[in-house]
Amino acid sequence: MNSLVEMRNITKRFPGVTALSGVNFDVQPGEVHILLGENGAGKSTLMKMLSGAYEPSEGIMVANGKEFPRFTPRISQENGISIIYQELSVINEISIQENIFVGKLLVKSFAGVKIVDNETMKKKTEEVLAKIGLKKSPNTPVGQLSISEKQMVEIAKAVAFDAKVIIMDEPTSSLTGEEINHLFGIIKRLKEQGKGIVFISHKLEEVLAIGDRVTILKDGQYMGTYPISEMNHDKLVKLMVGREIKGTYLQKPDYDYGDEVIFEVKGLTRKDKYVENISFQLKRGEILGFSGLVGAGRTELMEAIYGVAPKSAGEIILNGRKLHIKQPYDALFAGIALVTENRRETGFSPFFSIKQNLIQAKYLKESRFGGMVGLIKPKMEETIALEQQKAMQIKCSSLNQIITELSGGNQQKVILGRWMASSPKVIIFDEPTKGIDVGTKSEIYKLMRKLTEEGIGVLVVSSELPELLSTCDRIIVFNEGKSHGEFLSVEASEEELVLAATTSQKTEE
Amino acid sequence: MKKKTFNEYWSSYSTIVILILMVTVFSILKPKAFLSANNYVKIIEQSAITILLACGEFFGIILGGIDLSVSSVMALSGVVCAKLMVAGWPPVLAVLVGIILFGAVAGAINGTLINATNLPPFIITLGTQSIFRGFTYILSDARSVSGISTGFTKFVGGKIGGVVPMPIVISLIVALVLIFFTMKTRAGRNIYALGGNAISAYYAGITTKRHQLLCFVISGICASLAGMVNIARLGSAEPNAGTGYETYAIAAVIIGGTSFFGGQGVIWKVVIGGLIIGVINNGLNMVGLSSYYQQIAMGVLIIAAVTLDRFFGASKNK
Numbered sequence: 001m002n003s004l005v006e007m008r009n010i011t012k013r014f015p016g017v018t019a020l021s022g023v024n025f026d027v028q029p030g031e032v033h034i035l036l037g038e039n040g041a042g043k044s045t046l047m048k049m050l051s052g053a054y055e056p057s058e059g060i061m062v063a064n065g066k067e068f069p070r071f072t073p074r075i076s077q078e079n080g081i082s083i084i085y086q087e088l089s090v091i092n093e094i095s096i097q098e099n100i101f102v103g104k105l106l107v108k109s110f111a112g113v114k115i116v117d118n119e120t121m122k123k124k125t126e127e128v129l130a131k132i133g134l135k136k137s138p139n140t141p142v143g144q145l146s147i148s149e150k151q152m153v154e155i156a157k158a159v160a161f162d163a164k165v166i167i168m169d170e171p172t173s174s175l176t177g178e179e180i181n182h183l184f185g186i187i188k189r190l191k192e193q194g195k196g197i198v199f200i201s202h203k204l205e206e207v208l209a210i211g212d213r214v215t216i217l218k219d220g221q222y223m224g225t226y227p228i229s230e231m232n233h234d235k236l237v238k239l240m241v242g243r244e245i246k247g248t249y250l251q252k253p254d255y256d257y258g259d260e261v262i263f264e265v266k267g268l269t270r271k272d273k274y275v276e277n278i279s280f281q282l283k284r285g286e287i288l289g290f291s292g293l294v295g296a297g298r299t300e301l302m303e304a305i306y307g308v309a310p311k312s313a314g315e316i317i318l319n320g321r322k323l324h325i326k327q328p329y330d331a332l333f334a335g336i337a338l339v340t341e342n343r344r345e346t347g348f349s350p351f352f353s354i355k356q357n358l359i360q361a362k363y364l365k366e367s368r369f370g371g372m373v374g375l376i377k378p379k380m381e382e383t384i385a386l387e388q389q390k391a392m393q394i395k396c397s398s399l400n401q402i403i404t405e406l407s408g409g410n411q412q413k414v415i416l417g418r419w420m421a422s423s424p425k426v427i428i429f430d431e432p433t434k435g436i437d438v439g440t441k442s443e444i445y446k447l448m449r450k451l452t453e454e455g456i457g458v459l460v461v462s463s464e465l466p467e468l469l470s471t472c473d474r475i476i477v478f479n480e481g482k483s484h485g486e487f488l489s490v491e492a493s494e495e496e497l498v499l500a501a502t503t504s505q506k507t508e509e
Numbered sequence: 510m511k512k513k514t515f516n517e518y519w520s521s522y523s524t525i526v527i528l529i530l531m532v533t534v535f536s537i538l539k540p541k542a543f544l545s546a547n548n549y550v551k552i553i554e555q556s557a558i559t560i561l562l563a564c565g566e567f568f569g570i571i572l573g574g575i576d577l578s579v580s581s582v583m584a585l586s587g588v589v590c591a592k593l594m595v596a597g598w599p600p601v602l603a604v605l606v607g608i609i610l611f612g613a614v615a616g617a618i619n620g621t622l623i624n625a626t627n628l629p630p631f632i633i634t635l636g637t638q639s640i641f642r643g644f645t646y647i648l649s650d651a652r653s654v655s656g657i658s659t660g661f662t663k664f665v666g667g668k669i670g671g672v673v674p675m676p677i678v679i680s681l682i683v684a685l686v687l688i689f690f691t692m693k694t695r696a697g698r699n700i701y702a703l704g705g706n707a708i709s710a711y712y713a714g715i716t717t718k719r720h721q722l723l724c725f726v727i728s729g730i731c732a733s734l735a736g737m738v739n740i741a742r743l744g745s746a747e748p749n750a751g752t753g754y755e756t757y758a759i760a761a762v763i764i765g766g767t768s769f770f771g772g773q774g775v776i777w778k779v780v781i782g783g784l785i786i787g788v789i790n791n792g793l794n795m796v797g798l799s800s801y802y803q804q805i806a807m808g809v810l811i812i813a814a815v816t817l818d819r820f821f822g823a824s825k826n827k
Contacts, residue, residue, distance in 0.1 A: 130538040308712065332714035346712040349702040351772045360702065360713055363695045370716035372723070418713070 004165050012045055013342050020044045023222040025215055027165050027196035034207045035200045037217035038437030044404045047422035051083050052076040055232055080164030084154045090144035097125040099142050128160045132186045148179035167198040185212050204233050216240055255488050257283040257469050263426050263457045268314030274300040276481045282457045289472030290461045291397045292501045296478040300462045302428050304340040306331045335425035347415050350404050355385040355399040359415050361422035388417030408439035412416045426457035463496040477501050524765050535792035542795045551803055556787030557676035558735045563761035563783045564687050565731025568724035570762050571704045573771025574630030579732040579758055580751040581641035582615045586733030588645050591654040591746035600661040607633040608733045616729020620722035645748045655745040665741035676738045688776045705772030764814045
């Protein structure tokens with residue numbers, strides 16, 4: 001066995017917690033090795049030891065047959081280990097070529113002076129781009145590229161400097177179906193070139209489709225390494241969460257939700273025309289889903305309802321009352337909550353503790369004059385925080401922990417808890433399970449159902465069709481800012497939804 | 510329960526450590542002059558204006574912004590207040606209108622402009638710094654305004670029981686009120702959220718513009734209170750008063766461990782930061798170094814304090 005890298009019996013302890021214990025991991029040339037585990041299972045910690053950011057408490061690191069007590073960033077680099085993080089690190093303001101060679105500019109001698117060698121870099125960039133199949137000029141500013149293309153630039157960067165092991169941390173989380181297929185094509189090509197790929201993902205379908213072997217972590221414990229050929233969906237879930245999650249169809253098989261409309265949108269149009277003339281009704285007890293491509297107007301509609309983006313026409317009616325929402329505060333006050341797609345950018349307050357985040361919405365809603373009046377009530381804060389921690393099953397060592405110390409799934413639960421504490425009447429979920437592990441996902445789905453039973457309206461925007469089909473009662477498909485079909489989940493198929501989302505409405509007419 | 514690390518201790522107590530260190534150094538160098546009770550009173554008295562300005566500046570910086578206009582607001586409100594008193598207004602009324610109301614209006618102008626234009630506070634307050642200073646000169650005809658009520662100067666500029674300087678009492682009361690405001694009120698909590706991440710704060714339902722406006726109003730009031738203390742101590746209102754003081758205010762806030770990127774910091778440390786600047790200036794004076802050296806010392810300290818925070822700070826942006 002000539003592994004590219006190997007980690008033997010790795011244990012990592014942080015003050016007070018053991019993040020990893022007895023993990024074995026290795027990467028062979030020409031394989032895709034999946035690293036699977038719930039949020040907080042220790043995947044990032046393990047990868048940080050490969051990149052040299054962390055030192056193992058116990059265990060041996062091996063690169064190219066040489067043993068080390070730990071990797072330094074330098075050892076990691078010298079052995080061709082390259083990580084592509086979920087949050088991409090490309091620089092938008094400069095070109096593809098400059099991004100690839102940033103910090104490692106090639107130079108040539110010109111009249112005794114070293115100057116930047118643009119020709120060679122351009123040639124090399126073209127080569128690399130051809131290798132991974134990105135049809136762009138090396139001079140294209142990265143800011144003009146789509147997310148998937150930016151990701152390819154990152155891959156190109158790794159390939160250009162002869163990476164042998166490429167680690168991809170949830171590379172598909174912000175890609176569309178077609179882009180994912182393209183990424184898989186690149187991964188296959190890299191495999192053929194003898195590179196070792198480490199692929200971190202939550203999406204089991206992908207794992208089964210692209211992986212050769214899989215290593216599973218559960219709460220820092222090593223659950224073993226298996227060939228994918230021996231695995232299936234249920235086995236993976238069982239190893240990962242230690243319990244089988246049954247087919248999670250949560251809605252009523254026959255759509256009978258009566259006539260009581262709790263929430264209604266009439267003819268909503270946005271000033272910037274990203275959304276045109278959208279109307280729908282939400283009945284008591286049902287979950288309404290919104291499908292479509294990214295940019296088709298789903299998120300854009302929710303932004304208009306929630307008051308983040310101005311609307312030019314249309315009415316929003318909650319329990320028979322017309323709402324006037326100009327900013328999120330008005331929405332919160334009326335009882336509409338939005339769980340956004342990007343937790344870090346639009347979700348939580350980064351320097352706040354779990355407790356401070358949990359109480360935020362309730363404090364705002366309870367006080368007058370734009371949420372400014374009123375005192376901090378430590379006792380109430382504690383009570384509410386404990387209540388929500390229990391209800392949402394937030395895993396933390398203390399409610400005073402800073403929220404950024406939590407895993408993505410737990411952060412999402414804190415945001416949910418924050419809204420629940422403010423007793424909302426309608427909750428909008430935008431990609432509610434993005435970057436969240438299977439176990440937490442099903443908890444969130446169950447919670448949505450529970451909310452509807454309490455009479456709270458639930459709207460879900462999602463790019464994951466199985467998620468929509470299994471949790472929503474009805475699904476509206478968006479296409480180019482307009483509604484393009486409405487389906488009952490129990491009758492609809494993924495194919496129908498994709499067709500409605502991708503067929504141009506103009507050609508139909 | 511996990512033990513506190515050195516880094517966490519450092520980030521909690523670094524400002525106090527610096528202050529003690531400074532006092533120790535000067536006490537060793539000039540034991541007689543520096544250690545006297547009189548001198549302590551003097552340091553504290555001299556720090557009063559810096560502390561007042563810094564308490565206001567804190568609200569610019571906690572948002573991730575800045576307020577460069579504090580020095581001009583200080584001069585302008587001083588002149589207005591003095592003019593009112595010279596015109597025969599009772600001092601209490603002159604203070605209420607010339608200081609509190611005027612400072613609030615000046616701050617509201619900053620806040621409204623920032624809200625309306627969405628420009629960085631740096632640019633808006635750089636502009637208003639110049640505008641307010643210009644008005645100060647026009648209003649005072651570029652001359653010092655004398656003839657302030659002596660009752661006022663004796664009370665605001667005097668000492669309680671002949672010992673405790675009134676200026677420091679005023680700044681400590683202001684600091685205490687603001688400590689209460691930032692730690693115990695919802696608006697205070699919201700301001701931290703806003704400084705930490707303005708977009709997520711907006712999405713969470715915080716009325717960001719209103720809070721931003723409030724921050725600059727507080728800054729304006731603090732600056733004009735500094736102006737009040739200043740004219741009481743001098744006995745007249747100088748149109749060029751406080752020129753360059755915004756640097757001291759910003760320095761005190763930064764030495765006090767407030768994150769320049771917003772969202773992190775506490776007022777009591779800013780007060781210590783103001784005292785540190787007072788100790789440096791006074792101590793170097795005692796040692797016999799000119800004010801030029803004081804400027805160098807302050808510059809070094811700003812850079813050192815922030816650098817140390819970067820290295821040892823526990824909860825810096827990860």
